[in-house]
Amino acid sequence: MRPVLVGIVTALVLSAAIFLGSRGLHNFDSALAPYAIASVFLAFGIAYRYTVWISSPGARRLFRKGWGAALSWQNLRRTPTALPRMIATYLGFQKFLGARSRARWAAHQLIFWGCLLAAAITFPLTWGWFTFTANTGAGPQYTMNIWGFPVVGFNALSVLGWLLFHGLDIAAVLVIAGATYFLIRRMRDREASTGQRFGYDLVPLLALIIISVTGLLLTFSSVALHGGGYEFLAVLHMAAVVLTLLYLPFGKFFHIAQRPAAVGMQLFKYTEHGEIRRCRNCGEPIDTTAYVDNLRATMRDLKLDFDAMAEVCPRCKRLRRGQAYRTTVKPGF
Amino acid sequence: MMGRTIVIDPGRCIGCQACVSACRECDSHRGKSMIHLDYLDQGASVASSPTVCMHCEDPVAPCAQVCPAEAILVTPDGVVHDADKSRCIGCGNCVSACPMGVPKIDLEAKLQFKCNLCYDRTSYGLAPMCATVCPTGSIFYGTLEELRTERPGVEVASTFDFDGSIISTGVAMVVPRGRPVDEPLPGGAGEHARVTGSPQPAGHLEPSADNVLGDPL
Ligand code: HEM
Ligand code: SF4
Ligand code: SF4
Numbered sequence: 001m002r003p004v005l006v007g008i009v010t011a012l013v014l015s016a017a018i019f020l021g022s023r024g025l026h027n028f029d030s031a032l033a034p035y036a037i038a039s040v041f042l043a044f045g046i047a048y049r050y051t052v053w054i055s056s057p058g059a060r061r062l063f064r065k066g067w068g069a070a071l072s073w074q075n076l077r078r079t080p081t082a083l084p085r086m087i088a089t090y091l092g093f094q095k096f097l098g099a100r101s102r103a104r105w106a107a108h109q110l111i112f113w114g115c116l117l118a119a120a121i122t123f124p125l126t127w128g129w130f131t132f133t134a135n136t137g138a139g140p141q142y143t144m145n146i147w148g149f150p151v152v153g154f155n156a157l158s159v160l161g162w163l164l165f166h167g168l169d170i171a172a173v174l175v176i177a178g179a180t181y182f183l184i185r186r187m188r189d190r191e192a193s194t195g196q197r198f199g200y201d202l203v204p205l206l207a208l209i210i211i212s213v214t215g216l217l218l219t220f221s222s223v224a225l226h227g228g229g230y231e232f233l234a235v236l237h238m239a240a241v242v243l244t245l246l247y248l249p250f251g252k253f254f255h256i257a258q259r260p261a262a263v264g265m266q267l268f269k270y271t272e273h274g275e276i277r278r279c280r281n282c283g284e285p286i287d288t289t290a291y292v293d294n295l296r297a298t299m300r301d302l303k304l305d306f307d308a309m310a311e312v313c314p315r316c317k318r319l320r321r322g323q324a325y326r327t328t329v330k331p332g333f
Numbered sequence: 334m335m336g337r338t339i340v341i342d343p344g345r346c347i348g349c350q351a352c353v354s355a356c357r358e359c360d361s362h363r364g365k366s367m368i369h370l371d372y373l374d375q376g377a378s379v380a381s382s383p384t385v386c387m388h389c390e391d392p393v394a395p396c397a398q399v400c401p402a403e404a405i406l407v408t409p410d411g412v413v414h415d416a417d418k419s420r421c422i423g424c425g426n427c428v429s430a431c432p433m434g435v436p437k438i439d440l441e442a443k444l445q446f447k448c449n450l451c452y453d454r455t456s457y458g459l460a461p462m463c464a465t466v467c468p469t470g471s472i473f474y475g476t477l478e479e480l481r482t483e484r485p486g487v488e489v490a491s492t493f494d495f496d497g498s499i500i501s502t503g504v505a506m507v508v509p510r511g512r513p514v515d516e517p518l519p520g521g522a523g524e525h526a527r528v529t530g531s532p533q534p535a536g537h538l539e540p541s542a543d544n545v546l547g548d549p550l
Binding site for chain 1: 453
């Protein structure tokens with residue numbers, strides 16, 4: 001019940017923001033309405049899925065501790081740069097992916113920045129938040145308005161103008177390159193294809209490629225074909241986008257919403273206390289004290305009563321079990 | 334215990350590390366060995382013991398239960414998979430919660446790795462790498478009937494006792510004949526195992542990866 005409520009409230013908040021930002025739907029482009037409606041469903045889906053996710057013990061505890069660490073004054077004073085640095089290197093540039101392989105890092109960066117660029121352009125447009133008005137009848141001088149307030153004036157024939165009008169084409173090229181790399185990897189590389197599932201692993205890549213290709217074809221149609229096939233392509237593109245937005249919270253794309261938890265986890269683990277819990281058997285460090293205590297509490301929530309084992313390092317767990325087998329099960333093998 | 338599964342007999346292990354090398358060839362974690370080979374009471378004994386993921390059945394996969402990112406999938410065939418690469422945040426919950434000492438973390442890549450019963454092979458009916466190369470049969474793969482045609486009358490156990498908590502597993506261990514079959518194997522909770530030198534000189538992740546601390550992001 002709670003996830004549904006949270007979802008509905010989020011969807012209502014977004015609807016209100018769309019209404020206000022488009023000046024009471026005055027600036028709302030009804031041709032783009034299906035996109036805007038899909039984004040409201042997306043808001044519902046993400047909020048719903050997120051609430052379901054953080055109601056499991058492990059995620060709930062980390063969610064609280066992570067936000068606690070992120071919003072703590074003490075942490076901010078002690079390590080003021082920790083949060084912004086992690087947001088940039090981890091969430092933005094995903095440096096850790098480079099340790100898996102440079103190509104995977106590069107391909108993911110292409111997808112990430114491409115999708116970010118596309119989202120930054122399209123969401124405000126479909127919500128009626130951005131509008132363009134021609135200063136004189138047919139241009140080339142335009143003014144870009146946000147929430148109805150004029151923000152920048154630009155020449156449609158200038159570089160800035162070209163970028164503004166072709167941002168989506170650039171985004172499509174980036175996304176196609178990245179997604180194609182991952183798709184080929186999924187067909188050729190058994191590291192990726194072992195246990196892969198069509199709906200979970202392949203659909204996201206195919207969706208990105210279909211959206212980007214139909215988007216580029218729209219530009220191609222208007223530039224080279226005098227709008228030939230435009231109507232058909234527009235419907236195809238819209239269908240692909242709407243379905244993808246509806247699917248987003250329930251498949252692999254949900255990692256976009258889930259991943260920031262890593263920042264909270266690291267802030268909690270490293271900035272909170274700094275005390276280290278050591279293996280009860282050999283004294284090797286296991287993890288920070290706060291983190292091990294948090295895990296033991298999670299295990300008790302889950303009725304995993306062997307939580308004291310969390311204070312023994314992996315090697316000593318194995319040595320102890322092996323030793324017990326050697327002394328009591330098959331003595332002296 | 335799963336239908337076709339791994340059965341481990343530490344008594345047969347000669348510590349040759351063939352399994353460690355073979356595991357490194359597995360396609361889903363190429364170049365990294367997931368099997369653990371531990372020398373027990375080194376110096377006083379030549380005993381050694383291989384550890385693969387036991388694919389815990391009840392309680393089902395504690396590693397997956399404590400994972401805050403829903404990253405560890407348990408398929409209907411009972412296989413507990415390695416972490417989903419887009420979800421795992423490298424937090425280390427699974428490493429510290431696993432009572433058997435199985436998962437590892439690559440701290441640079443922020444990614445957990447663990448034995449997935451060579452899913453690239455077993456899902457096609459092939460035996461896992463380690464069982465294929467083990468020269469002594471210490472790591473066997475197959476059904477209980479197949480094991481018994483090779484070793485008539487052999488008994489196995491697949492429950493463990495961790496200080497009163499019982500865990501039943503998909504992977505089994507050989508036990509001496511005559512031992513009560515439903516008596517759980519000791520988890521070793523009270524043992525004071527002597528720490529041995531360096532059990533895995535080759536193909537092991539960096540020593541620091543055995544725990545879950547590293548540089549912040
Ligand atoms: C616009 C936002 C994003 C999009 C559209 C996106 C899309 C994708 C896609 C399609 C994959 C699957 C690649 C494959 O088939 O293997 C993927 C993988 C992944 N994503 Fe994202 N992602 C986004 C943001 C992020 C962020 C912010 C992070 C974390 C900091 C992240 C971390 C990952 C990781 C770790 C993988 C696994 C990559 C691998 O190991 O090969 N993603 N992403
Ligand atoms: S042995 Fe450890 S890694 Fe394997 S299923 Fe059990 S808890 Fe998970
Ligand atoms: S390290 Fe990865 S797989 Fe393990 S508990 Fe954390 S998020 Fe889950």
